[in-house]
Amino acid sequence: MTDSLTESRQLLSGDDAVALAALHAGTTLGVGYPGTPSTEILETFDRLGGRAQWSPNEKTALEVGIGVAFAGARSLVTMKHVGLNVAADPLFTATYTDVDGGLVIVSADDPGMASSQNEQDNRRYARAAGIPMLEPVDSQQAYDFTWLGFELSERWKIPVMLRLTTRVCHSLTPVQPRAPISPKAVNFRRDVPARVMIPAFAKPAHHRLRTKLAEIAAWNEAEGPMETEMGSQALGIISTGISAMHAREAAPEASHFTFGLTYPLPIARIREFAQQFERVLVVEEGDPVLVEELRAAGIPVEGKTERFRFGELDVARVHRIVTGDDSEEPAQPKGKPPELCPGCSHRNVFHALRELDCIVAGDIGCYTLGVLPPFSAMDTCVCMGASITTGLGLRHALPQEQARRVVSVIGDSTFVHSGLTGLAEMAYNPPETGHLVMILDNETTAMTGQQEHPGTGRSLNHERADRMDFEAVGRALGITHVELIDESAKNVDLKACIADCLARNETALMIVRQPCVLAAPKIRLYEKAADQQCAAAPAS
């Protein structure tokens, strides 16, 4: 892809289209945590000249975004679907507050789990948190809806969620941009009842939220983004997001209704469409969210059978839904599974853990591949940070000889994201046998494509930033034995070090450091550039 993204009509991924729209719409700050398929949004935003930063995790990112919007500026907060769980705490209250600047939160869902630990359907979050949701069908709409999200957000002083899915994020489709605007000048406006959510202020704020949603629903009915394509009177199909594209291809003879603001629903418009057909079918990927809601509203619609709840939809599967074919589907061809790269330092760690017959509580990242042969050295993996705390739980409950074999393994970016509090828990409530946490520090967020984090000492654009010192953090949190192992020093007996930690009844943190083999050449370049910049900067 070229860097001339601001030119006229061009071919863009959904992620890049969101980034371009954020730039054109005068976004003051883009903030998020890398997660497939959302990662490229902030990287592109930065490359185009926007101000972007990686946060330690999605909760902190959203809170920073809320602050930017409180200041009256536009902010874009990006994350993958499971990241929204981490950000759920601020999310549910952010909808109560009045944001002055536009706040658009991107949730990039991963139906089919191309690279995720679950396939949660974040349309549920829109309903649960009371946040308006926009769902684009392609990159053009990803661009247009980013603008629209800011406009709706500012008009009703409410955060807006842009829900993308893998096939929108990573598909290239043509985009025609519009004329850019500049960020607004901002000035702090005090508004305590709208921003301080103590019960006294939160109670009226909840009423305000429901009023806003009712107004937004009315706007959606009157002028929301929607498209009707009339065909046969026999079949009307209601669909949103990428499913709409599959549906139009799978059933070209049918009539189609697609709407972009998918919460709150344009119920009257849907009802009006549905009344015209003998058969009305809802085509939606993931959970039966829409079909349930329409039935609850008394609109008799047909949904898909349970088998289509799993995995992505495509034209063939939608064709089956349309024709009522619920027979067994052909098995997907099995490709070659991924593996730890040749030369990856994690390989030594998993060999050692395997040889010591450890019970390994694992985490989210490249090193999760330690679960596969030839290592087969991972026993649990739940969510970001769970390695440490799940490992502690195992230690608390298992008989001593087994408890002593439990090791928690976590990556550097994941440690910063959700490991810090786990380490505090370990120091505070240590199991009788103690515990061992290993940070596999490859000095990058390798899995999502080598992003920076607070432990790398460089910011999103790879310029110098303060670096979190994992050893000092371990000691400061009260871990009794802290050890940094440089894997490139060839004389390290990793197996002996692990065995030694397991033999003691104390809390131990081993940081095993060696740069990711894929990232190492780039890291050297970034470091060189950062040093030159420091040398060139005048002393302050």
Add this chain to the structure above:
Amino acid sequence: MHSTTNIVIAGLGGQGIITASDILAEAAFRAGFDVKKSELHGMSQRGGSVTSDVRFGERVLSPMVPTGQADVLLVLEPSQVEINRPLMRADGVLLTTDVIPPDALKNKKSLNVAMLGALSSVLEIAETHWLAAVHAHLAEKLHRLNDEAFAIGRRASASMPG
């Protein structure tokens, strides 16, 4: 209204599958078609199977090539031929690296572009659009190398029997 051309490019992580599909999509876009390109990132970056779909025509709907409808299946790694064969239509074209003469490429990394050269001789996209797309997606210092690789693939495929 069946005017959509469907191409699937397959191989393993690190072979330049995504770049090749970006170039193809860009070439079709420059040729004035509606284009959609779909791919899966993530775990596949660790040496696993990668496929990317490119569809172009007057109007393209779904970004994914429906199973059994690929007009061309272009495969960069022999082990990936069989698992992707079901994606092809019965009369589809299978392009494998066998079309590139052994040792013809100065740099093996340009295999993906050479294969695009081979692909170019079976698609109705002008060569100027192809070369512009190659240049738009690869570093300037690699342009000559890739121009040569493209030409090698284009010649090889054009002289293929049948």
